[in-house]
Amino acid sequence: xxxxxxxxxxxxxxxxxxxIYPFTLNAFFGYFSAVFSFWLSFYSWDILSPMKFVGxxxxxxxxxxxxxxxNLLFSDPNLLQFRAPFFNGLKNILVYTAIVVPTQTFLAxxxxxxxxxxxxxxxxxxxxxxxxxxxCSVIISLIFMWLFEKDGFINFFIIPFTGGYRINWLNxxxxxxTAISLVAIWGTSGNFSVTFLSGLQTLPKEVxxxxxxxxxxxxxxxxxxxxxxxxxxxxxxxxxxxxxxxQMFDLSYVMAGSSGxxxxxxxxxxxxxxxxxxxxxxxxxxxxxxxxxxxxxxSLSYYVQNKLRYYRHE
Amino acid sequence: MRTSAISRLALVLxxxxxxxxxxxxxxxxYMQYRPTSPSNVVVISFAGWSAGPTxxxxxxxxxxxFEAANPNIKIDYEVISQMFFxxxxxxxxxxxxxxxxxxxxxxxxxxxxxxxxxxIGDKLPSDFINQFYPFLLQPFKGSDGKIYGxxxxxxxxxxxxxxxxxxxxxxxxxxxxxxWSDLFNYAKIIHxxxxxxxxxxxxxxxxxxxxxxxxxxxxxxxxxxxxxSYFDNSQVRNAISDFISKVQQGMNASYVVLPADVGxxxxxxxxxxxxxxxxxxxxxxxxxxxxxxxxxxYGVDWDIAPMPQGSSGRVTMAYTVALAVNAxxxxxxxxxKFIEYVEGVTGQKTxxxxxxxxxxxxxxxxxxxxxWPSHAKELSMVNSYSAVQVFSFGSKTGDLDSxxxxxxxxxxxxxxxxxxxxxxxKNAVSSEFSSS
Numbered sequence: 001x002x003x004x005x006x007x008x009x010x011x012x013x014x015x016x017x018x019x020i021y022p023f024t025l026n027a028f029f030g031y032f033s034a035v036f037s038f039w040l041s042f043y044s045w046d047i048l049s050p051m052k053f054v055g056x057x058x059x060x061x062x063x064x065x066x067x068x069x070x071n072l073l074f075s076d077p078n079l080l081q082f083r084a085p086f087f088n089g090l091k092n093i094l095v096y097t098a099i100v101v102p103t104q105t106f107l108a109x110x111x112x113x114x115x116x117x118x119x120x121x122x123x124x125x126x127x128x129x130x131x132x133x134x135x136c137s138v139i140i141s142l143i144f145m146w147l148f149e150k151d152g153f154i155n156f157f158i159i160p161f162t163g164g165y166r167i168n169w170l171n172x173x174x175x176x177x178t179a180i181s182l183v184a185i186w187g188t189s190g191n192f193s194v195t196f197l198s199g200l201q202t203l204p205k206e207v208x209x210x211x212x213x214x215x216x217x218x219x220x221x222x223x224x225x226x227x228x229x230x231x232x233x234x235x236x237x238x239x240x241x242x243x244x245x246x247q248m249f250d251l252s253y254v255m256a257g258s259s260g261x262x263x264x265x266x267x268x269x270x271x272x273x274x275x276x277x278x279x280x281x282x283x284x285x286x287x288x289x290x291x292x293x294x295x296x297x298x299s300l301s302y303y304v305q306n307k308l309r310y311y312r313h314e
Numbered sequence: 315m316r317t318s319a320i321s322r323l324a325l326v327l328x329x330x331x332x333x334x335x336x337x338x339x340x341x342x343x344y345m346q347y348r349p350t351s352p353s354n355v356v357v358i359s360f361a362g363w364s365a366g367p368t369x370x371x372x373x374x375x376x377x378x379x380f381e382a383a384n385p386n387i388k389i390d391y392e393v394i395s396q397m398f399f400x401x402x403x404x405x406x407x408x409x410x411x412x413x414x415x416x417x418x419x420x421x422x423x424x425x426x427x428x429x430x431x432x433x434i435g436d437k438l439p440s441d442f443i444n445q446f447y448p449f450l451l452q453p454f455k456g457s458d459g460k461i462y463g464x465x466x467x468x469x470x471x472x473x474x475x476x477x478x479x480x481x482x483x484x485x486x487x488x489x490x491x492x493x494w495s496d497l498f499n500y501a502k503i504i505h506x507x508x509x510x511x512x513x514x515x516x517x518x519x520x521x522x523x524x525x526x527x528x529x530x531x532x533x534x535x536x537x538x539x540x541x542x543s544y545f546d547n548s549q550v551r552n553a554i555s556d557f558i559s560k561v562q563q564g565m566n567a568s569y570v571v572l573p574a575d576v577g578x579x580x581x582x583x584x585x586x587x588x589x590x591x592x593x594x595x596x597x598x599x600x601x602x603x604x605x606x607x608x609x610x611x612y613g614v615d616w617d618i619a620p621m622p623q624g625s626s627g628r629v630t631m632a633y634t635v636a637l638a639v640n641a642x643x644x645x646x647x648x649x650x651k652f653i654e655y656v657e658g659v660t661g662q663k664t665x666x667x668x669x670x671x672x673x674x675x676x677x678x679x680x681x682x683x684x685x686w687p688s689h690a691k692e693l694s695m696v697n698s699y700s701a702v703q704v705f706s707f708g709s710k711t712g713d714l715d716s717x718x719x720x721x722x723x724x725x726x727x728x729x730x731x732x733x734x735x736x737x738x739x740k741n742a743v744s745s746e747f748s749s750s
Contacts, residue, residue, distance in 0.1 A: 009325055016329050047407045048428045078729045081720060082738045083745075149577045171574040259720050262574075263729065278400045279713045280746070281424070 034294075040287035047283055058288035062086065081264025086289055088260070089269040090296075092177055096268070097245040099181040100188075105237050107189040109230075112196030113222070126197070133191035141254035144183045145170060170255060173263030180251050180266055188244065192237045199233035200226070235308035239301050246297050249274070269293050356648045359390045359412040363398045365671050372665055380655045387648045406430055409642075413649050417463045417638040419453040419704050420711035423537075426456045427709060431638040435461025437650055442658070445676045447696070450634050453706035463636030466657050467665070467672035469597035470702070471524060471631045472692055473497070473619040474582075479591040483507040488592075488619035490628075490698055494525060497592070497622045498560045498570070504591045505569035512569040514581050514590035515561055517726055519718035520631055520705050521594060522557055527701060528624030529553040536708040542743035545736050553624070554739075555732050558725045565726060572726070586610060594621065596633060600688045601671050612688045620695045627700030634675065634704060710746050717742040 041058055045051040069087020072080050080088040115126045132140065147153045148169035155166045169179040203226065211221050227234070249270040252260065258275060260267025269289065277286035360377075364370045370393055377389045392412065394401050399421050405411045417425060425431045433456065435443060443451070446465060454463035473488055480487050483504040488496075501512025515521070527533060530549035535541065544550060564570025573580050576589035582599040584590045586607040593599075603610060610616060621630045637657060639649045655661055659676060663684070666674045670686045673693060679685070680693035696702065707714060721738045724730045730738065 006321065009321060012325060013328060016325075017332065020329075020333070047403050048424075048430065078724065079734070079738065081724075082717070082742065150575070151577055168574070171572070259716050262723060262727070264720065275713070278397070279716070280710070281403070 037287040037290050040284055041291050043284045043287075045283045046281040048281075051284075054284065058285050061285065062288050062292060066090070078263070081260065081267060085260075085264070085267065085275075086269065086272050088264050089267045089272040092260075092265065093246055093248065093268045096177055096181055096184075096248065097242060099178070100184045100245045101238060101241040103181075104185045104189045104192060104241055105234065107185065108192035108237060109196050109234075111189060111193035112200055113226075115193065115197050116200045126194075129190035129193050131190065132187045133194075135187075137187060137250045138254050140183060140187050141251050144179070144186075145255055148179050171262050173261075173265035176256060176261050176263075176265040180248075180255055183251055183255070184245070184248065188241065192241065195237055196230065196233055199230050203229050231308060235305060238304050238308060242300055242304060243297055246293065246300070269296075355386055355388055356645045357388045357390050358414060358645055358648055358652055359392065360414045360652070361392045361394055361398075361402065361412040362416040363395055364393045365669075369665075369669060369671065372669060376656055376661055376664055380652060383655075384648075384651065387651065389652065411640050411642075413640050413643040413645060414637055414652060415640070416466070417454070417636045419465075419634050419636070419706040420715070422453050422463060422636065422638075422706060423709040423711070425638065426454075426462050430641055431462045432641045432643065432646065433458075433460035433462050434464065434639050434650060434653065437646070438464070438654065442654055445659075445678065447675060447677055447702075449702045449704060450632065450675050453634070453704045454636050454638075463638040464653060464657050465634040465636045465675040467662070468632050468634035468675050469672050470633075470692055470696070471521070471594055471596055471621060472695065473621055474585055474593045474595050474599060474616060475619060476585070476588060476591045476616050478615055479504055479508055479510055479588070483591075487617065488622075490620050490623075490695075492619070492622045494528070494557075494560075494622045494624055498564060501564060501592060502567065502569045505567070508591070510588070511571040511576065511590040513564065513592045514571050514573055514576065514578070514584040515594070515726075516573065516581055517719045517722035519715045519722065522554075522722065523631055523703055524594075524621050524629040525557050525624065526550055526553040527629040527703060528621075528627055529556070530624070530626040533701070533703055534707045536710060536714055536743050536746070539744040539747040541708070541747075542740040544743070545739045551736060554735065558722070558732065558735065561726050562728060572723075585616070596631075597673055597689065597692055598671070600686065604670075618688060618691055618695075620698050628698060629701045629703060630699050632702050632704045714742060714746060717746075 040051075042053060042055060043051040044054045044058070065084050065086050069080060069084030069091070072084055073087070073091065080091070111125075111129050115122055115129065149155075150166050150168050150171075152169075154169070159166065167175055169175045207225055207229075208221060211225055216224070247270055248268055252266045252268045252271055253274075255261070256266025258271060258279070260271060270293070273286045273289045273293070276282050276289060362373075364373075373391060377391055381388060398416065399418070402411065402415060411430070417431070443461065443464070447468070450465040450468055451461055454461055454465070456462055473492075475488055477487065484507065485500055485503055488500075497513065504510065504512040523534060526549075529552065531547060531553050532544070532550070534544055536544065545554075561570055565572070565575075571584070571590060573584045576584050576587070578584035578587060578589060581590075581593040581595045582602050583606075585593040585595065585599070586603050588610070600612070603616070604612070621628055637653050639646065639653070643649055656665070657675070659679065662674045662676055662679055663682065666672055667679060667682050667684050670689065673689055674680070674682070674685075680690070680696075685693070705711065705715075718739060721730065721735055721742065725732075725735045
């Protein structure tokens with residue numbers, strides 16, 4: 001085997017062998033599925049009968065639904081969940097993302113800053129913050145459903161601040177999405193705090209020492225040194241948070257049910273895609289909805305990446 | 315350069331060889347461990363979901379008995395515990411569907427209209443088919459009048475009531491003469507006297523079909539956009555307006571509650587936690603109460619009564635699952651033999667009567683001494699109903715039931731006017747069938 005005589009060849013071979021398994025899986029379940037679902041969005045298909053090419057009519061129906069939703073949002077929002085479910089899901093997921101992403105990023109940064117201090121027991125807190133990330137989201141949802149009950153643990157603590165009023169977290173459309181958002185924030189902040197922590201530990205010590213000598217306070221050091229240097233990590237956390245939030249399915253499915261719970265307040269785009277495909281057997285229309293979700297995620301991530309300048313510029 | 319090109323080619327060859335070796339190994343492993351059978355043995359694939367390990371074990375026992383009695387047939391039993399119908403549809407699309415499988419009444423119209431299942435009623439002996447409750451066969455009949463599935467078991471809606479709360483409130487327990495008005499009136503009295511909600515309700519359409527039909531509304535069936543006219547029927551409209559107003563009044567005065575209002579996920583849980591004195595629920599509630607609330611005992615603490623009656627009689631809902639045979643099976647005779655065994659008297663004695671999860675679909679088993687007393691009582695009430703409507707309202711049953719339920723929930727909470735309710739109900743039907 002002359003081929004194995006060269007070290008470079010062995011490296012190449014190792015490279016190919018190592019990637020062949022994940023690549024095959026990714027090629028089939030990732031790239032092929034993505035291309036297939038784009039292709040499917042131009043067809044009408046109930047999985048059982050032959051596929052029928054319908055051109056852009058799935059997209060036309062989708063934009064009609066979005067337009068109808070936009071009108072209803074201002075005229076009669078109670079009807080949104082019945083007449084424009086995709087729009088309802090879109091509206092909810094944008095609100096959810098707007099609540100979750102900034103909060104989880106801020107919290108994660110704070111947790112990381114605390115974890116980075118040389119104080120006794122910091123290792124314990126780091127592990128404690130990270131634990132939610134290792135727990136199955138369905139189990140987290142089930143535990144929180146119990147905590148969010150009208151006579152539950154959370155109301156027990158906040159009753160003094162609400163004047164005795166017990167919030168019906170999961171069965172009042174005003175609070176359902178907030179409850180789901182709180183669970184998401186709790187579940188993801190610890191995970192991202194580890195990302196921030198690893199970023200914090202790579203920051204150059206000399207800069208801090210120089211700032212200290214110049215008399216910069218710890219708040220000034222945070223605002224003028226830490227945060228600017230952490231920008232690439234912040235961009236990464238925001239983008240990953242955005243992608244995760246916009247695709248949220250599990251928390252809503254468990255905490256609100258596949259119809260999105262009371263008033264459709266917990267309905268999301270991914271729940272709508274699931275219902276359109278698997279309950280209504282309209283796979284083509286569901287694929288068109290996924291393409292729109294992809295475009296939404298892609299454009300928002302691109303925008304954020306540009307805005308936060310993912311790469312450091314010297 | 316030439317050497318480098320050769321070594322690159324050699325590298326590719328090595329990779330190809332390795333991939334081929336891995337693939338060959340995988341095939342060899344598959345061949346070694348796949349279910350093999352002598353050439354004269356037929357393998358029937360059988361797919362269902364499972365109510366738990368006990369049911370799976372019982373199925374396995376019946377399958378073993380069947381295989382012992384029929385040495386030329388092997389059953390490849392597969393339990394699909396999640397997203398059963400999504401999996402089944404995908405297996406049909408891939409041409410790899412099982413020979414025999416569970417078919418819920420709500421999905422039956424899709425499978426029948428698409429020609430996916432065999433009209434087994436044509437092949438099974440009429441003596442066998444005639445043993446089953448006729449109304450349970452109804453959803454498995456195609457538009458051609460043929461029978462496409464045989465119900466393996468079933469559940470029925472009844473009125474569950476808490477005997478302790480009734481006695482605390484000094485109220486007579488429900489009887490077969492109770493009307494829907496009695497149900498709500500006594501719910502109020504119980505709440506006034508005990509402080510506990512009288513009735514827990516769910517907004518699901520299927521729970522309110524008995525109300526609609528017992529007040530003169532026709533049996534619901536939605537197969538095209540024009541079937542939205544069901545909600546133009548004056549008796550249907552009166553019944554729906556009536557129960558919405560009754561529930562709203564009850565919710566305002568707290569004698570009617572939704573499960574969530576009392577920290578429960580569904581009616582059965584609210585009833586088991588004794589947060590409501592009455593609930594209209596299915597037979598599945600019985601094993602649930604027995605297992606989850608062992609100190610809350612049937613006959614002592616709670617009991618079952620027939621559904622209340624309306625102006626046009628007494629109606630209940632039934633929920634059933636059939637065994638159906640793949641239209642393209644290569645082993646029709648063997649599949650039928652298996653169905654006759656599993657769903658026949660012997661099979662149902664073990665799988666249904668002994669389990670206590672559901673009710674036997676064979677009429678004569680309603681007198682079986684091994685039935686749970688609660689199940690025997692439910693079966694004894696069947697003849698008191700003027701109609702038993704099976705959960706199947708056409709090809710979009712599941713989706714429409716969920717959409718109607720969301721509309722009723724908004725109506726119960728006062729977020730929709732009665733006119734809006736009817737507009738949205740009709741709109742749900744027409745948009746379901748007018749879309750691609």
